Amino acid sequence: MDSGPGTIASTLQGASIKRHPSPRHDLNPSTAASEKLPVILDTHPDPDADSDIAEDEIPISVLNPVPRKQNMPPLPDLRFEQSYLKSIEQAESWQSVLWITVKDQIIFCFAQGVLWTLLLSGWRHWNRSAKFSGQGVGAKIRRWWWGVNNWKVPAGKSKLRDTKLAKNVSEAY
Incomplete structure (x- = not known):
């Protein structure tokens, strides 16, 4: 038996769905971002037309221009979901999905941890035995x-004579 608030919510939700929307009446109205218009620059603007600055003044924006920021390249998508879905895209059965999951999430992580630990251990050993x-x-x-x-x-054998x-x-x- 449904509760009263649950029934009301499902009724409102079901009533708000338009089963047969009309493109003429149900589309969003156009905005300024809907169409792109080219910018037209005046090649020879009149300096006295809209200027608040006297003729003998130099605007500070000309003397101290704002430096341009470096544009960064786009960041790669490093989310787990996208790479996982790409990995299981060609899987044909649940066993292959299971194998891909175990391989990507357990075996590769374990191998990466082992290699990183070996690298750090080797570095510490080399660094410990380095000469001063x-x-x-x-x-x-x-x-x-x-x-x-x-x-x-540490006092060691000095190679200096x-x-x-x-x-x-x-x-x-």
Whole structure:
């Protein structure tokens, strides 16, 4: 048995649907955006016609023009629904839909996580074993970063032959 408000709502909704709309009476009225008109610019405008500015004044908009903004390229559609629907578009049965779903949402995500973890682990291992006594840009940046953070630079075998120079360099960083 239907409730009173539910019956009223369904009656109103059913009554508002036009079963046979008329294109002449039921279309939206035209607006300014409905038709495109070309812009016609006056090639030689009269400067004195509509000007509030005296002849000896220069408008600020001429002196300080507004810089143009860079136009960004359109953003790609990264929504899950669109890519998933594209993936299952050629599926012929529910088993193939299930396989595509498991592959895209479980197997690929797992593989991506494993590869990312291996990459980070390799980076940490390489970074941990990197030398601080090198002369390359990376070693100089590393020594600077450790100095900024007041970390103790690990003492290792110095490849510099002049110990006095090495002491001065370590004091500078």
